[in-house]
Amino acid sequence: MNEAAPVTAAVLVIGDEILSGRTEDANLAAMARFLVPLGIDLAEARFVPDVQAEIIAAVNALRARYTYVFTTGGIGPTHDDITADAIGAAFGLPVEHHPEAMALLSARYRPGEFNERRQRMARTPRGATLIKNSLSAAPGFQIGNVFVMAGVPKIMQAMLEDVRLRLTRGVPMLSRSVTVRIPEGRIAEGLATIQQAHPAVTIGSYPFFAEAGIATEKGGTAGTVLVIRGRNEAAVEAAEREVAALADSLGNRGRG
Numbered sequence: 001m002n003e004a005a006p007v008t009a010a011v012l013v014i015g016d017e018i019l020s021g022r023t024e025d026a027n028l029a030a031m032a033r034f035l036v037p038l039g040i041d042l043a044e045a046r047f048v049p050d051v052q053a054e055i056i057a058a059v060n061a062l063r064a065r066y067t068y069v070f071t072t073g074g075i076g077p078t079h080d081d082i083t084a085d086a087i088g089a090a091f092g093l094p095v096e097h098h099p100e101a102m103a104l105l106s107a108r109y110r111p112g113e114f115n116e117r118r119q120r121m122a123r124t125p126r127g128a129t130l131i132k133n134s135l136s137a138a139p140g141f142q143i144g145n146v147f148v149m150a151g152v153p154k155i156m157q158a159m160l161e162d163v164r165l166r167l168t169r170g171v172p173m174l175s176r177s178v179t180v181r182i183p184e185g186r187i188a189e190g191l192a193t194i195q196q197a198h199p200a201v202t203i204g205s206y207p208f209f210a211e212a213g214i215a216t217e218k219g220g221t222a223g224t225v226l227v228i229r230g231r232n233e234a235a236v237e238a239a240e241r242e243v244a245a246l247a248d249s250l251g252n253r254g255r256g
Contacts, residue, residue, distance in 0.1 A: 007170035009035055010044040010062040012055075014073035014083055015151055019049055026153040027072045034160050039170030039231075040068070050074060055086035063090075063146050068167065073151030075140065077117040084141075087148055088125035098124045101139050108137045132162040142166065171231045176240045180247040183207070184224040190246040191226065198239040201230035 011031050017023040025047075032042050043066060048054040055074075062069045074083030088095035101122035106114050124130070124141040131140035131149060135158045140149040142163075149159045180187065184205045195203045204227040226243050230236045 007038075007040045007068075007168055008043045008066040009040050009068040009070060010046070010066045011042065012058050012062060012069060012071040013045065013047045013151075014050065014055060014071055016050050016080070018073070019047055027151070027156050030153060030157055031070055031072075031160075034157075034164075037172055038164070038167060039172040040167065041170070041173070050080045050082055052082055052086045052089065055083060056090045059087060059090040059146060063144065067145060069146045070163075071146065071148045072156050075121065075138075075148060075150060077120045081120065083148060084120075084123045084125065087143060087146060090146075091125055091143055093125040093127065093143070095123050095125050097122050098128065098130060098139075098141070100130055101141075104137050104139065131159045134158045134161070173229055173231060174233055174236045176228045176236055178226045178228075178240065178243050178247060179223065180226065180250075180252045181223045182247060182250050182252055183222060186250055187224060187226070187246065190250070191243070194239060194242045194246065197242075198235060200232050200235040201228055201239045203228050203239065203243065 011028055013025055018025050028045050035042050046058050048058050071083060074081045085095050105122050121138040125143050128141040128143045131142060133139050133155055135155050140159045147163055149156045184207045191203055191205060206225045208225060209222050228236055228239045228243060
C-alpha cells in the first residue's frame with residue numbers, strides 16, 4: 001500500500017523591518033514548532049519586503065507548490081500594511097471590509113475611535129474566512145490554502161490556535177538524537193554510509209562548542225549532536241543504533 005503524500009507548508013514573512021534587521025523574526029521558529037506535532041513538513045521559508053509585486057509573486061509560487069502557506073506581517077492599520085491587498089491581487093479577488101471583522105473591531109473601540117485607518121484591519125479578499133485573534137480582536141484571514149496572520153509574535157501564536165482545527169494532519173515526524181564527544185569531521189564519513197543505507201530517514205550533524213560543556217577526547221569542549229528523523233519508528237531506531245555504534249567505534253566515551 002502506498003504511503004499518504006506528505007502534508008507540506010511554507011512560511012512567508014513580510015516586512016521591511018525584518019529585512020532591515022530592525023526587528024528580529026520569531027515567527028518562523030514558532031511556526032515550525034507548531035507544525036511538527038501535526039505531521040506537517042515546513043518545507044520552505046521566504047522573506048519579502050513591503051512591496052506588493054514581491055508578495056504576489058511569492059504567494060502564487062508557494063500556494064501552488066505546498067499544501068499550506070502561512071504569511072506573517074502587514075495586516076495592521078498603517079499605509080505600509082499592504083498584505084491584504086497583495087493577497088487579493090494574487091487570487092484575483094477584490095478586497096473589501098469584512099462585515100464580521102468590522103463588527104468585532106467596532107465593538108473594541110469607543111464611539112468615534114474606530115477611524116478609517118483602524119478599519120483597514122477589517123479588510124480581506126472577498127470570500128475570505130476570518131482567523132480569530134484572542135488578544136487584540138483584529139483578525140487574520142484564510143483564502144484558499146493561504147493563512148494570513150499578524151507579524152507580532154504573541155498575536156500570531158494566538159491565531160494559530162484557530163488555524164489548528166482547519167489543518168489536515170500528516171504522520172508526525174519522529175526524532176532521536178545522539179550526542180557524541182567527537183568532532184563532526186571524524187564521524188562524517190561513517191554517517192554518510194549509514195545515511196545511504198537508511199533512505200527512509202534523514203541524519204543531521206550539528207557541531208557544538210563550549211556551551212555544551214562536554215569534553216572531547218583532546219580535552220576540549222566540543223562535539224556533535226547527531227539527529228535521526230523519520231516517520232517509520234523501526235527505521236529511525238535502526239539508524240539510531242548504527243549511529244551510536246559508529247560513535248563508540250571512534251572512541252566516544254558514553255553518549256549524552
